[in-house]
Amino acid sequence: MLGAVSAIETRELRKVYRGRAVVDGLTLTVEEGEVFGFLGPNGAGKSTTVKMLLGLVRPTGGEVRVLGGSPDDPGIRARLGFLPEQFRFQTWMTGEEFLNFHGRLAGLAAAEVRTRVPEVLARVGLAGRGREALGGYSKGMLQRAGLAAAILARPRLVFLDEPTSALDPIGRVEVREIIEALRGEGVAVFLNSHLLAEVEQVCDRVAFVKAGRVLRQGSLRELTGGVIPVEIVLDTLSSELRSALARLGEVRHVDANVPGRVGLELWVEREDTLPALADAIHGHGARLYTLNPRRPDLETMFLDLMDGQVPAGEVARA
Numbered sequence: 001m002l003g004a005v006s007a008i009e010t011r012e013l014r015k016v017y018r019g020r021a022v023v024d025g026l027t028l029t030v031e032e033g034e035v036f037g038f039l040g041p042n043g044a045g046k047s048t049t050v051k052m053l054l055g056l057v058r059p060t061g062g063e064v065r066v067l068g069g070s071p072d073d074p075g076i077r078a079r080l081g082f083l084p085e086q087f088r089f090q091t092w093m094t095g096e097e098f099l100n101f102h103g104r105l106a107g108l109a110a111a112e113v114r115t116r117v118p119e120v121l122a123r124v125g126l127a128g129r130g131r132e133a134l135g136g137y138s139k140g141m142l143q144r145a146g147l148a149a150a151i152l153a154r155p156r157l158v159f160l161d162e163p164t165s166a167l168d169p170i171g172r173v174e175v176r177e178i179i180e181a182l183r184g185e186g187v188a189v190f191l192n193s194h195l196l197a198e199v200e201q202v203c204d205r206v207a208f209v210k211a212g213r214v215l216r217q218g219s220l221r222e223l224t225g226g227v228i229p230v231e232i233v234l235d236t237l238s239s240e241l242r243s244a245l246a247r248l249g250e251v252r253h254v255d256a257n258v259p260g261r262v263g264l265e266l267w268v269e270r271e272d273t274l275p276a277l278a279d280a281i282h283g284h285g286a287r288l289y290t291l292n293p294r295r296p297d298l299e300t301m302f303l304d305l306m307d308g309q310v311p312a313g314e315v316a317r318a
């Protein structure tokens with residue numbers, strides 16, 4: 001049996017469509033109050049997984065628990081929020097009417113809806129726009145209205161599918177702030193996004209999925225930990241300095257094509273090797289122009305993983 005406390009727990013979750021497994025033994029855990037990024041290429045099975053977590057699609061096999069219960073339970077569903085990627089709203093309703101409608105559907109009392117609707121409108125940056133018809137909203141405003149509907153009934157777990165796809169850079173920052181505020185209130189957020197730089201800024205943990213399986217999951221620190229490639233540019237590289245650097249890390253690449261400059265890439269194990277690098281360079285009389293540690297970012301990791309460069313033992317690391 002799965003535990004009862006996590007926001008989401010799946011074990012060997014499976015969905016077969018027409019004889020093909022589109023979700024194929026997916027095991028993951030999202031804790032309460034955690035912002036979790038669910039990443040994968042088109043067709044990886046992300047939407048199908050979200051639909052199973054919401055109780056909209058019946059799994060072919062495996063176990064799924066959300067907020068410690070079944071997504072088929074109306075009591076559990078009432079505590080979930082969902083912003084779908086393809087939102088289509090009733091264009092003849094005003095923003096307020098749309099949210100009143102969703103509030104009542106979610107089981108909020110009329111008095112609570114009256115206080116809560118202006119609150120969420122303000123929170124998503126639509127204060128003062130609630131009396132306008134949705135048909136006159138811009139795409140970004142509609143996405144904000146959808147986000148307002150998703151958080152309206154104070155859910156404990158919110159699914160956001162590409163929540164910033166229609167938003168300008170300011171809107172994206174605002175959505176990030178809303179996600180951070182939700183985390184602050186102990187709400188778990190399951191975020192599906194192709195904007196990896198954005199995911200990197202807001203998520204506590206991520207899972208990479210491909211062909212319906214989790215290739216890797218963990219905190220950003222765990223996933224981007226390990227070797228740190230350091231870009232170094234000097235005026236000259238003596239053989240003594242090269243040997244000294246090789247004692248501190250692994251020299252991967254040396255480029256002396258630009259006159260008066262030598263570039264090299266050194267892989268070090270730990271961040272606290274960096275000051276020792278600078279000391280060694282100065283100690284050998286070289287002039288230092290660049291010392292740039294590059295942590296592998298999510299995008300690089302995503303591209304490597306999706307390229308199939310995953311050692312077999314790494315698959316589905318918990």
Ligand SMILES: Nc1ncnc2c1ncn2[C@@H]1O[C@H](COP(=O)(O)OP(=O)(O)OP(=O)(O)O)[C@@H](O)[C@H]1O
Binds near residue numbers: 018041049
């Ligand atoms: N109702 C369905 N019937 C048959 N096949 C389906 C159904 N829903 C999804 N699929 C297939 O399952 C696979 C996974 O689809 P899914 O929408 O879950 O992927 P995704 O990771 O969300 O992709 P994207 O990033 O493009 O939104 C796809 O090959 C899709 O064609």
